[in-house]
Amino acid sequence: MFHSLRQVLVLLACAGLLGALVGQLNHALAPLAVTVAVPGLLLSFAALRLPLRTGLAVACLAGLWIDAAAPVGFGRHALFFGIAFCALHQVRSRLPRQETLIGVVAALFINLALFVLFALLDLGALPDPASSGLRLLLELLVSQLFTALIGPWFLALQGGALRLASAQPETTVGRFA
Amino acid sequence: MPRLDQGRPFLTLGVVLLAWLILPTLFKRSARLGFYELQAPMDVAASYARDLQDFWSQKTRSKNEVIEAARDLARLNASYELRLQDDARLRAEITRLEQLLRLPSYGEFRAEPARVARRDFNVWWQRMVIRKGSNHGLRVGSPVIYVGGLVGRVAEVHATTSIVELISSPGLRLAAVFEGDDRPVSFQGGVNPALRPAEALLEFVPLDLFATASAPRRLVTSGLGGVYPPGLSVGEVVQLEPSTDGLFKTGRVRLDPRLGRITEVTVLVPLDPAFAAGESPAP
Numbered sequence: 407m408f409h410s411l412r413q414v415l416v417l418l419a420c421a422g423l424l425g426a427l428v429g430q431l432n433h434a435l436a437p438l439a440v441t442v443a444v445p446g447l448l449l450s451f452a453a454l455r456l457p458l459r460t461g462l463a464v465a466c467l468a469g470l471w472i473d474a475a476a477p478v479g480f481g482r483h484a485l486f487f488g489i490a491f492c493a494l495h496q497v498r499s500r501l502p503r504q505e506t507l508i509g510v511v512a513a514l515f516i517n518l519a520l521f522v523l524f525a526l527l528d529l530g531a532l533p534d535p536a537s538s539g540l541r542l543l544l545e546l547l548v549s550q551l552f553t554a555l556i557g558p559w560f561l562a563l564q565g566g567a568l569r570l571a572s573a574q575p576e577t578t579v580g581r582f583a
Numbered sequence: 584m585p586r587l588d589q590g591r592p593f594l595t596l597g598v599v600l601l602a603w604l605i606l607p608t609l610f611k612r613s614a615r616l617g618f619y620e621l622q623a624p625m626d627v628a629a630s631y632a633r634d635l636q637d638f639w640s641q642k643t644r645s646k647n648e649v650i651e652a653a654r655d656l657a658r659l660n661a662s663y664e665l666r667l668q669d670d671a672r673l674r675a676e677i678t679r680l681e682q683l684l685r686l687p688s689y690g691e692f693r694a695e696p697a698r699v700a701r702r703d704f705n706v707w708w709q710r711m712v713i714r715k716g717s718n719h720g721l722r723v724g725s726p727v728i729y730v731g732g733l734v735g736r737v738a739e740v741h742a743t744t745s746i747v748e749l750i751s752s753p754g755l756r757l758a759a760v761f762e763g764d765d766r767p768v769s770f771q772g773g774v775n776p777a778l779r780p781a782e783a784l785l786e787f788v789p790l791d792l793f794a795t796a797s798a799p800r801r802l803v804t805s806g807l808g809g810v811y812p813p814g815l816s817v818g819e820v821v822q823l824e825p826s827t828d829g830l831f832k833t834g835r836v837r838l839d840p841r842l843g844r845i846t847e848v849t850v851l852v853p854l855d856p857a858f859a860a861g862e863s864p865a866p
Contacts, residue, residue, distance in 0.1 A: 425622070426629065429629075433701050436844070438777075439775055439776065439778055440778065441705040471622070474615050492593050495592045524707075532707075533753060538773075538774075
């Protein structure tokens with residue numbers, strides 16, 4: 407119980423740190439009219455390495471964290487993060503999930519899926535979808551590059567933070583050893 | 584049984600969703616507020632760190648540069664003194680004419696300067712967090728201005744921070760007029776191409792108004808609705824073409840590129856609270 411709670415708190419602290427860093431990056435990029443979004447990084451570690459309930463709690467709370475500062479319905483990101491988490495959790499047994507590369511690739515796929523989903527849901531509401539579509543494509547490209555660049559560091563940070571808090575997730579080998 | 588086990592993540596998510604749906608609204612609002620107030624100190628701390636960084640970079644300037652800057656400021660102050668005197672004379676004239684013609688007066692505002700803590704400009708919304716909130720008397724709906732004209736309006740007020748919705752945001756509409764014309768047109772933000780300044784859309788423009796990229800027309804606030812004071816610069820109209828119904832024109836407004844680099848704004852806090860809510864002013 408306390409082990410799971412520690413895992414949730416540690417991963418949420420990491421998500422908060424990443425959110426603050428990306429927020430500052432977006433602040434600096436504002437004159438260029440480009441934004442970076444890295445939702446996949448918030449989810450991939452939890453979905454690949456944590457048990458279902460703990461990981462889902464991390465995904466939903468990270469979504470609520472984003473929802474609190476965004477002008478969208480409170481719970482919207484949490485719902486989509488939850489769905490993305492479940493989809494990745496479903497297939498993780500077929501993946502070498504301890505590998506950093508797999509974590510980064512999973513984050514890239516989640517980014518892409520959420521970008522497409524939000525575009526499909528909201529693009530029609532914009533006054534000029536054509537120019538917004540081009541910007542979305544550029545932002546997707548920049549976000550994917552940024553995710554690939556900092557992904558290994560962030561996954562290592564999450565792993566290191568969990569080790570520091572003595573809340574490492576159980577590996578299959580560890581469980582049966 | 585294995586099939587049920589495969590669907591366990593989605594089943595759990597469904598249970599969480601169900602629990603979320605039956606949670607009282609009060610709990611959700613409190614949770615949102617709690618999450619926001621947890622994030623706010625990070626933005627504010629980063630903003631103070633940037634200010635400190637600026638301070639130390641300014642300290643590297645030579646004495647000669649500082650003396651030159653002080654001299655330029657003294658000149659500016661002198662010209663502003665003259666403008667202030669002129670402003671007082673014009674205000675007295677407006678009051679006299681309002682009394683003479685029995686016109687309702689425009690709302691009075693208190694200016695509250697604030698530093699920008701974080702800019703959040705994406706395709707879906709264009710907002711910024713400023714370092715003043717309800718503790719400084721800010722109210723939702725107050726207009727926000729900067730050196731280039733209108734920035735937007737206060738969308739949310741928290742204890743020590745507020746969120747400003749920019750005029751480039753798709754959700755913001757206002758009544759504007761062409762400079763030198765008194766017929767209102769509908770302004771809506773939300774055209775935010777990458778690597779270029781933001782643009783906005785105009786609707787219900789009278790057919791006898793013209794503007795092109797080579798001969799743009801300035802767009803200012805109309806003062807209608809009571810939220811924004813009249814005469815604040817909104818942008819430049821660079822394109823007008825007949826609308827599909829042929830009764831009006833539609834167009835594009837180029838917004839000031841400085842809007843994306845804003846570091847300090849002024850919130851106009853209405854002295855009469857009815858103005859902020861967009862209601863008609865008290866008699």
